[in-house]
Amino acid sequence: MTATYTFDVFSTLDGYGAHIGNWGGYWGKQGPEFLERRLALYDQEQRMVFGANTYRAHSQMLASGIEESELSDPWVTRMRNLPATVVSTTLKEPLDWPDATVVRGDPVDIVARLKEESEVPLRSHGSLSLNRALLAAGLVDRVQVTLFPVINGLTGVDPVFQGAADFDLELIESRTLDGRTQELIYRPALHV
Numbered sequence: 001m002t003a004t005y006t007f008d009v010f011s012t013l014d015g016y017g018a019h020i021g022n023w024g025g026y027w028g029k030q031g032p033e034f035l036e037r038r039l040a041l042y043d044q045e046q047r048m049v050f051g052a053n054t055y056r057a058h059s060q061m062l063a064s065g066i067e068e069s070e071l072s073d074p075w076v077t078r079m080r081n082l083p084a085t086v087v088s089t090t091l092k093e094p095l096d097w098p099d100a101t102v103v104r105g106d107p108v109d110i111v112a113r114l115k116e117e118s119e120v121p122l123r124s125h126g127s128l129s130l131n132r133a134l135l136a137a138g139l140v141d142r143v144q145v146t147l148f149p150v151i152n153g154l155t156g157v158d159p160v161f162q163g164a165a166d167f168d169l170e171l172i173e174s175r176t177l178d179g180r181t182q183e184l185i186y187r188p189a190l191h192v
Helices: 032-042 052-063 074-081 107-117 128-136
Strands: 005-012 016-019 047-051 084-087 100-103 122-125 142-148 156-159 167-177 181-190
Touching: 005 128, 032 074, 032 167, 047 052, 047 107, 047 128, 052 074, 052 084, 052 128, 084 107, 107 122, 107 128, 122 128, 142 167
Parallel strands: 005 122, 005 142, 047 084, 047 122, 084 100
Antiparallel strands: 005 016, 016 156, 142 181, 167 181
16 A cells, blocks of 8 residues: 655745745734644644755744744654654765764655655655655655745745646635645546
């Protein structure tokens, strides 16, 4: 049986995965339902998959000791304590992550092997370029977009799907959190 792979990403309405400026964590739109949902998602047994850049960003933010942002949220602590595979040709072990392993090689080959060998679902939060490559290779079973109700026309960075192939998406689950934030879970299929 093949493990399910979920590409879990935060986005603005106009498709940015991050921002500069004074928005704050979660673009200032977090609420109790959102935080409870995130904790429930990460409370399940699973293996995280990160690219090197996302691992570095998470690691640097967590090491900075920032407390007034999403970094102190229980779901982030849970994510950090899940087993993780970091796909990288530059990072070396040991990593500053409790149960992380660096795997070198072609990300498509690595994740294809993980999907075959893993006894638990796989999840990647962020890792945009890695997940665009995995989408193109047909290895992503679910695209989970948490859509924050903002437009980042001037301050948006990291366009989530920039350079991705074309996909048809089948909506398999949706919910509204705190009356404003949408969680949309899709099954992707390469558009031919």
